Amino acid sequence: MVGVVVCGSVSSIKALWETRIKRKKEEVEEEQKRRTTRDRATSRLNLVVWEDRAVMARLKQKLVTEDGRLILRIEQEEWKSLPGCLVQLNQVQEWQIHRTGLQKIPYFISSFQNLLVLDLSRNGIVEIPKEIGKLTHLREMLLSYNRVKCVPEELSYCESLERLELAMNQDLDQLPDQFKNLKKLQHLDLSMNNFTCLPDCVVGLPALEWLDMGGNRLQHLPEDIHRMEKLHTLWLQRNELERLPENISRMQSLDTLVLSSNRLRDIPPLMEGMSNLRFVNFRGNPLTLDVTLPPRETNVVDDDEDDREMFGREFMQVYIQESRKRASAVLNMHCVNQPNDDSSD
Numbered sequence: 001m002v003g004v005v006v007c008g009s010v011s012s013i014k015a016l017w018e019t020r021i022k023r024k025k026e027e028v029e030e031e032q033k034r035r036t037t038r039d040r041a042t043s044r045l046n047l048v049v050w051e052d053r054a055v056m057a058r059l060k061q062k063l064v065t066e067d068g069r070l071i072l073r074i075e076q077e078e079w080k081s082l083p084g085c086l087v088q089l090n091q092v093q094e095w096q097i098h099r100t101g102l103q104k105i106p107y108f109i110s111s112f113q114n115l116l117v118l119d120l121s122r123n124g125i126v127e128i129p130k131e132i133g134k135l136t137h138l139r140e141m142l143l144s145y146n147r148v149k150c151v152p153e154e155l156s157y158c159e160s161l162e163r164l165e166l167a168m169n170q171d172l173d174q175l176p177d178q179f180k181n182l183k184k185l186q187h188l189d190l191s192m193n194n195f196t197c198l199p200d201c202v203v204g205l206p207a208l209e210w211l212d213m214g215g216n217r218l219q220h221l222p223e224d225i226h227r228m229e230k231l232h233t234l235w236l237q238r239n240e241l242e243r244l245p246e247n248i249s250r251m252q253s254l255d256t257l258v259l260s261s262n263r264l265r266d267i268p269p270l271m272e273g274m275s276n277l278r279f280v281n282f283r284g285n286p287l288t289l290d291v292t293l294p295p296r297e298t299n300v301v302d303d304d305e306d307d308r309e310m311f312g313r314e315f316m317q318v319y320i321q322e323s324r325k326r327a328s329a330v331l332n333m334h335c336v337n338q339p340n341d342d343s344s345d
Contacts, residue, residue, distance in 0.1 A: 072092045100123055113137065128155065140163040151176060184207055231254055233254075249268060265285075
């Protein structure tokens with residue numbers, strides 16, 4: 001009986017020690033795992049810190065100062081994305097990043113409150129982030145030759161914006177209604193996109209002076225185009241315009257109008273009174289009348305017929321006069337051929 005008790009006690013003690021040893025071993029293994037994980041995390045953190053320092057050193061080499069303005073200039077290097085450590089340079093006032101393959105404007109762009117010029121032309125940018133609206137001091141944004149498909153309404157919060165270039169984004173075909181809130185916008189380039197009409201929000205821009213919508217698919221112009229009171233330059237070449245609204249003659253500030261390579265059949269007679277129009281071009285339109293310019297009264301050596309035709313103002317005047325003559329002749333012919341209603345008794 002005693003032997004049985006002793007044997008049982010020994011077995012219990014052995015099992016207890018085995019359990020303790022197993023538990024201790026597991027604790028040691030868990031501690032080793034934690035140390036390994038912590039060491040790896042520390043190594044990764046150190047690596048990230050080192051990489052950030054290396055990137056920062058590289059970015060700082062891209063900083064230049066011109067006319068008292070701090071500029072970040074990167075050209076023809078591969079930067080498909082911009083690193084988060086860039087926010088350490090938020091005192092930069094101008095970005096000039098060209099031909100880098102940049103695919104997106106970083107969300108932390110809002111950290112650059114001193115930014116005056118954002119020039120990211122000739123990259124691969126697909127969208128403009130909503131955070132762009134926080135750049136209330138931004139004066140110029142140049143995004144031509146990218147892949148932007150839409151403009152966020154938040155852009156209208158950039159209340160200081162004076163110049164916006166979105167040429168050659170191809171799929172861009174509309175703008176948000178809030179766009180008209182850009183009260184200081186003077187220069188707008190929407191050329192070589194996919195617009196079929198001149199957006200009303202553009203017509204409503206109060207300070208707009210220069211507009212390029214050449215190379216789109218414009219089929220008509222708004223009848224109230226004269227609302228663009230300060231516009232002095234309008235490029236509409238290579239579109240699908242078939243007629244011009246009469247109210248274009250009421251654009252008193254307009255001095256440059258390019259209408260080459262459209263589908264215009266006539267020139268509005270009221271345009272004859274646009275004394276402010278200095279340069280106009282109607283080349284490449286299937287105009288109804290075949291008009292040639294009269295010979296010059298004096299011999300001019302440094303000018304020829306091509307130059308006169310290219311500038312187009314004289315051509316426009318002659319065309320309108322000829323159009324009126326022919327309309328008057330048709331009317332007179334109609335009156336002559338009309339039967340006399342008076343009858344004799």
